Amino acid sequence: MNTIEGENYAIALDEPSARLTMNGTLRLNGLDEYAPVSALLSRLLSLPTAPTLDLTCLGFLNSSGIAVLSKFVIEARTKQVAGLSIIGSETVPWQTKSLRNLQRLMPSLALSWQ
């Protein structure tokens, strides 16, 4: 299953292009509820192509979600995944600080703003 949809959000993984897009407002309760999202993020890292995480349309992500993203980046760093890029939006408040933290966690991560 490469898509997860909720009341206010949609997450889709396009395997051929190794691009995972997260849209909407993600406010799941705790790491347990984020498990499917974590699984999808792990799958993204297992793809042979250089993975891209597109967050430009993710308007809100709660602290659990940020923790999930941090773990994802640390996993990528551990696996030494090459060519990971994250696309964010400077107009979304939570992203400016959090995405920069992610990049600090993995300096090889290509962070681009849209």
Add this chain to the structure above:
Amino acid sequence: MSITRKILLPIMLMALVVLSVMVVFVTYDTDARANNDERRELTLLGLAFDNELTTLNGFALGLAVEVANNPGVQQAMADRNRAALEALVMPGYQALRKKFEIAQYQFHIPPATSFLRVHDPSKFGDDLSSFRPIVVAANREDKSLSGIEVGRAGFGIRGIAPIRAHDEHVGTVEFGIDIGNEFLSQLKTRYGADWQVLLSSKVAKIATFTEQNQPDKAGLTVQSSTLTHPFIDGAEAAAHPLNDEAFDTIEHRDGREFRVRWLPLKSFNGAQIGWVQILKDRSDFVALRNMRLMQAVGLIVLVLASLALLVSVIVTRVLRPLKPLTAASAAIARGDFSPDLAPYAQSRDEIGQLAQGMQSMSGQLSQLVNHLEDQVKERTGELHSANERIQQLNQALKADNQRMRTELDVARQIQQMIVPSSHEISSVPTLDIAAYMEPAEEVGGDYYDILQHEGQVCIGIGDVTGHGLESGLVMLMTQSAVRTLITLNETDPVRLMSTLNRTLFDNMQRMRSDKNLTLSLLHYQPDPAHADQGQLRIIGQHESVLIIRADGHFEDIDTLELGMPIGMIDDIAEFVAAAVVTLNAGDTVVLYTDGITEAANATDELFGSDRLKHTLLAHHRASAEAIKTAVIDAVRAHIGAQALYDDLTLIVLKQR
């Protein structure tokens, strides 16, 4: 008006008109036929009367001629021998009287002198010329005459013949038969009608008869009559003077109705002297006709009554099912579908079709209503269970709410208990400090502390993600850990932050919590050489640290590169750095949480760092307390009536 009446009335009216026309027509026709019959009969009776008179005429004349031709009579008359004449004719007269009513048997000698009255021999020699015109005429003209004559002796038929002897006119002989009640009675016996003879009163005066003694009317007198009460219709008589044609009248006498034929009565010389009336009693016919008429009317009434009964029965039979149908439709209108229309629906006429239609309509309506009722019941049941469910949920929600409220209360108490006292805040000699913390309704995890240890001042500010008790607990743990490390004189930035991170990370793993927090720790060291200077070392990632120099120069120290969120990853050592700032007198340092910059108004517009900067620039010369108040007022003014969604924390430090 009921349908029965509507149908019955025109039929009855029609029948009445038709029957009435029939009766009128038949009655009229019957009358007309009867009238014709009566007229014909009266004509025949008139002829019979003429015939009788003619017969009498012939009889009287024949007798007179026979006697006049008798030679003995001729001789005796020539001789004027009365005795011989009487002897000669008396035996014959006696024989005749036995069979006939001979009123007159008289011999005259010219001009009109009575010679011998055979019927009354003792009287003779008198002159008759003044009142016996027929005698005068016969003697004068020497010829036979006959006809009606009114004379002193009465009214009757007279036959008179001249007697000749030796070619000489020697006299006349006359036979007279009276016409009176006797004659009319005979006619009545023979022909059945009633008869009357009316004479002109003028003529009647001549006669000596008084047998009827009737009063005159319109110049007429009843001479004889077969009626018990003879009469004259004066008006009709006056309307038809003598010398008129025959005519008919209808007259009523003694409770009877007569058709009366008036025939002119003429004397021997042709002059009318009165009328003969033939009276045909039509009372029986009238009675019969009236009876028939009554019968016809009775029959009409009977027919109409039967018709009314028949139509009523038919209409009632046809309409009988309508009554229950009407009642049923009224019942259906009330919502009662119980009436059974099946018995009426079997009929093949229009009413049967109506009943069928109503039956199926009633059935459908009933189904619909029952279905609706069922649905309503079902829905009511559903609503009921939904309501119960809502109440359960509500109670659960209340319980939850209660639990959350309790948790929030605890969190708030933790926050309030941990906040440094105003005494602690004001006890730093070289710094003017003002601190403000306002928890949101759902207590956030704001943290701040001001610690003094062996001449050092440590100021911490942080923000735990999320809200509520768990965030409060993380804050509490953070405060404890910081205080412990400061008390242990741990001043190395990396060790301080790493140890803090490790402690909290491990604890949060144990708690299965995914909280983390931003945390900046500021160490202040007064300058031993300059009382109005100090050094501020900043470590850890949080919001920017704002510096407003005494001359109004504004500095924004980004703390992103000074650390990592605490509790997010196990080791943050590699990410920790320190920034050092020298403070001079009048310099202001401002620390805050995102509750300040992200305070939103009704249109979701954030207070923002620009507004914060402007407020600070406007008030940086004031005391720390005044600056703090100015910022909080500005934030309050911005959010207006909106509720606080996050804790507001603000620390203002001023180098004295």
